[in-house]
Amino acid sequence: MRLISVQSWKVDSTAYLRIGEVARRTGVSPELLRAWERRYGLLSPARSSGGFRLYGDDDVERVTRMRGNLDAGLSAAEAARLALAGAGSPPSTSEAAAGSRLALAVDRLLEAAEAFDETAIQREFDAAVDAFSTETIVAEVVLPALHELGERWADERITVAHEHFASNVIRGRLLGLARRWDQGGGPQALLACPPGELHDLGLIAFGLVLRNRGWRIVFLGADTPTATLADAVRSTAPQLVVVSATSAERLEAVARELRALRASAPLAVGGTGASEALADRVDALLLPEDVRAAADLAAAR
Ligand code: B12
Numbered sequence: 001m002r003l004i005s006v007q008s009w010k011v012d013s014t015a016y017l018r019i020g021e022v023a024r025r026t027g028v029s030p031e032l033l034r035a036w037e038r039r040y041g042l043l044s045p046a047r048s049s050g051g052f053r054l055y056g057d058d059d060v061e062r063v064t065r066m067r068g069n070l071d072a073g074l075s076a077a078e079a080a081r082l083a084l085a086g087a088g089s090p091p092s093t094s095e096a097a098a099g100s101r102l103a104l105a106v107d108r109l110l111e112a113a114e115a116f117d118e119t120a121i122q123r124e125f126d127a128a129v130d131a132f133s134t135e136t137i138v139a140e141v142v143l144p145a146l147h148e149l150g151e152r153w154a155d156e157r158i159t160v161a162h163e164h165f166a167s168n169v170i171r172g173r174l175l176g177l178a179r180r181w182d183q184g185g186g187p188q189a190l191l192a193c194p195p196g197e198l199h200d201l202g203l204i205a206f207g208l209v210l211r212n213r214g215w216r217i218v219f220l221g222a223d224t225p226t227a228t229l230a231d232a233v234r235s236t237a238p239q240l241v242v243v244s245a246t247s248a249e250r251l252e253a254v255a256r257e258l259r260a261l262r263a264s265a266p267l268a269v270g271g272t273g274a275s276e277a278l279a280d281r282v283d284a285l286l287l288p289e290d291v292r293a294a295a296d297l298a299a300a301r
Helices: 019-026 030-040 057-071 076-085 091-114 118-131 134-154 160-177 201-212 226-236 248-252 255-261 276-281 291-300
Strands: 002-004 046-048 188-192 216-221 240-244 267-270
Touching (some): 019 030, 019 057, 030 057, 057 076, 076 118, 091 118, 091 134, 091 160, 118 134, 134 160, 134 201, 134 291, 188 201, 188 226, 201 267, 201 291, 216 226, 226 240, 255 267
Parallel strands (some): 002 046, 188 216, 188 240, 240 267
């Protein structure tokens, strides 16, 4: 730590700033700045003779880069590592770098799926978990990879075996990220697919993002009989019940039961099978397909 006289506000053309001024310039609270200093050594203040921490323009630059990296979806540890390493690199560079890393992760997942290489899929996931937040992994890696997998399956570029293999490994990892999503003090959501509906990956993805907004999740998953769902609503008293399906018919088939459920809890419907008309009929909130926008809407209720 450098020791300077409190009178010398300029040393080697570096302006020395108090923490409040760094906070004002970067938009990061003094508490968070101190936490970043403690955890990652992101800031290296000088001390005034009176013992105040004084920061330089280089500290402001590192904090700005850290923010850019976080906004680009990097985990805090990775964002700090890059902010410390990349002297002078503007946030847009790290955003572009993070974007291409995400695209690469999607490509590698698909390549591994096509080779039935589970170890490579797990390795890609491990690397993504180290580098990105859960929400970024779900929205920017897993969903695009699943979508592309579906396209390749529909075009017969891969077989149903590849699709089954990849969706099972990915589902396992998503549920791994979901561990303890029932914990905490936030509102509770109960998630289920209607009878006959086996596509639950989108619902898991939505649950992970909603969890990130502070909600607790009770996940019933695929092919849930409506009577069981009603029992679960009675015993858990959730703030929101979310029912999702790929097929409109499977939601239509239980419209009357869903409408009845509405008397016990707020209801939302999602997935490609949900429509405005059905949502109106069962008095439910229609969730948009984008899981992040859907979680924002659900959480704002
Ligand atoms: C993986 C998969 C399966 C897996 C599902 C595994 C699982 N645990 O989910 C298995 C092998 C079980 C399966 C079975 C079948 N499948 Co399938 N499957 C797929 C595949 C390849 C990917 C689906 C997926 O999970 N995608 C990832 C999700 C997240 O993306 P998405 O479904 O596009 O959803 C988007 C949004 O709607 C949103 N979203 C999805 N769910 C939710 C929920 C909420 C709450 C919110 C907010 C948002 C949201 O997230 C996505 C973001 O863009 C698609 C192909 C494709 N192009 O999608 C076919 C697809 C969905 N399957 C299809 C079919 C026909 C079947 C089968 C009938 C095949 C068969 N002949 O047996 C069975 C039916 C099973 C059943 N009874 O439900 C069709 C559905 C057509 C339709 N609209 O009805 C598709 C589109 C393939 C095709 N092109 O024909 N399938």
